[in-house]
Amino acid sequence: MSEFKQGAQARDRAPQSIGFLLLDSFTLISLASAVEPLRMANHLSGRELYRWFTLTQDGRAVSASDGLQITPDAGFDTAPALDMVIVCGGVGIQNSVTREQVLWLQAQARQGRQLGGVCTGSWALAKAGLLDGYECSVHWECLAAMQEAFPRAAITTRLFSIDRNRSTSSGGTAPMDMMLHLIGREHGRELVAGISEMFIYERIRNEQDHQRVPLKHMLGSNQPKLQEIVALMEANLEEPIDLDELASYVDVSRRQLERLFQKYLHCSPSRYYLKLRLIRARQLLKQTPMSIIEVASVCGFVSTPHFSKCYREYFGIPPRDERVGQGTANVVRLIPAVVGESLIPSSTAMAALSRAQGESSFASVRL
Incomplete structure (x- = not known):
C-alpha cells in the first residue's frame, strides 16, 4: 500500500485506544519508551x-521500580474501551501478577483485544496462557525463568516480537522500536522517520536484532574457564587465536x-568464534561508514x-545488502549541522570501530 493511501485511510479511522497495565515495580523507562512514540505520532x-x-x-x-508513584487513569472496573492492552512489567515479576490481573487479561483476549507486554510484561501474558504458540520477547x-515456566510459549532473545495480535x-x-514498527504498519514510514528524528x-532496530544477553548470565558462575576463553575470543577478533x-x-x-x-553453548x-566475528562485522556495517573490505579485515x-x-x-x-538496507526505514540519518559552507564531519571509521570494540559481545544468537 502506498504512503498516500495509508495516510488517507488513517484520516478516516477513529484513534486507536491503548491501555497500559502497570504492574507493581514496573520499569518507568519501558513505559515511557512505549508511550512517547504515540504522543509524537499525534503531534507530527x-x-x-x-x-x-x-x-x-x-x-x-x-x-x-525507581520508587516514583503513578496515579493511573482507571482501574479494571472503570477502564475505557480499548483496542490494545500492553502489560508493563519490571522487577520481581514472578510475584507481581495477581489472579485478578490474569482473569482480566483473559477477558480482554476473549473480546478480541490486541495484547502486548514490555520489559517483563510478557510473563503476565504467559501466566494467563495468552502466549501459548506465540513468539514473544522478554x-x-x-x-x-520464563522458558522454564512456560514451555508452550516460543520465547526468543529478540529485542521485540510481533506475532499476529501479540x-x-x-x-x-526496546519498546520504542516495537511501537515505531507498529506505527509504521498503520501510518507509514515517513511518520516513523519523523518521530525518530x-x-x-538514529537507527530503528528490527525484529532480527537480539538482546545482548551477558554470557555470565547464561552460564552462571560455575564456568569461569569458559567465560575466560570467550573473553579472550572477544578481545582478539582481528587476529583470531588458535584454539x-x-x-x-x-x-x-x-x-x-x-x-x-558443546555442553554450554x-x-x-x-x-562460536566465527559467530562473534560476524556479529561484530554486522555492528560495523550498520553503525560505521567502513568499507566491506575494511570490515572483513578488522574482523579477522x-x-x-x-x-x-x-x-x-x-x-x-x-554484507552489501546489509549496508544497502540502511537507506530504508530501519535507519534514520539526521541532517548534519552546517558550519559556513562545509558539513561537520561524522566520526571517523576508526573512532566508530573503537566504540564498537568497547561493547561486550554476547551469546544471544544461537548457532
Whole structure:
C-alpha cells in the first residue's frame, strides 16, 4: 500500500485506544519508551491517531521500580474501551501478577483485544496462557525463568516480537522500536522517520536484532574457564587465536575446550568464534561508514569473498545488502549541522570501530 493511501485511510479511522497495565515495580523507562512514540505520532501528524490510558487493578497508585508513584487513569472496573492492552512489567515479576490481573487479561483476549507486554510484561501474558504458540520477547534477566515456566510459549532473545495480535518487547528502549514498527504498519514510514528524528533515534532496530544477553548470565558462575576463553575470543577478533593456544591459556586440553562449548553453548569453539566475528562485522556495517573490505579485515577474515560467504550463510543476506538496507526505514540519518559552507564531519571509521570494540559481545544468537 502506498504512503498516500495509508495516510488517507488513517484520516478516516477513529484513534486507536491503548491501555497500559502497570504492574507493581514496573520499569518507568519501558513505559515511557512505549508511550512517547504515540504522543509524537499525534503531534507530527496533526491528528489524534492514538489515545492511551494507564491502568491498575483497583485504580490506585502504583510504584515504579525507581520508587516514583503513578496515579493511573482507571482501574479494571472503570477502564475505557480499548483496542490494545500492553502489560508493563519490571522487577520481581514472578510475584507481581495477581489472579485478578490474569482473569482480566483473559477477558480482554476473549473480546478480541490486541495484547502486548514490555520489559517483563510478557510473563503476565504467559501466566494467563495468552502466549501459548506465540513468539514473544522478554527482558533477558527473565528469559531463563520464563522458558522454564512456560514451555508452550516460543520465547526468543529478540529485542521485540510481533506475532499476529501479540506484540512483546524486552526492556529499556526496546519498546520504542516495537511501537515505531507498529506505527509504521498503520501510518507509514515517513511518520516513523519523523518521530525518530524528533527523538534523535538514529537507527530503528528490527525484529532480527537480539538482546545482548551477558554470557555470565547464561552460564552462571560455575564456568569461569569458559567465560575466560570467550573473553579472550572477544578481545582478539582481528587476529583470531588458535584454539590450541586458547586452551593452553586457561589450562585445559583442546578436547576439554570442545566439550565445554558443546555442553554450554551448543556449538564448537571455532563456530562460536566465527559467530562473534560476524556479529561484530554486522555492528560495523550498520553503525560505521567502513568499507566491506575494511570490515572483513578488522574482523579477522583473510579475504572479502570468504567474509561475504560466511556472512550470507549466517545472516541470510550478503554484507552489501546489509549496508544497502540502511537507506530504508530501519535507519534514520539526521541532517548534519552546517558550519559556513562545509558539513561537520561524522566520526571517523576508526573512532566508530573503537566504540564498537568497547561493547561486550554476547551469546544471544544461537548457532
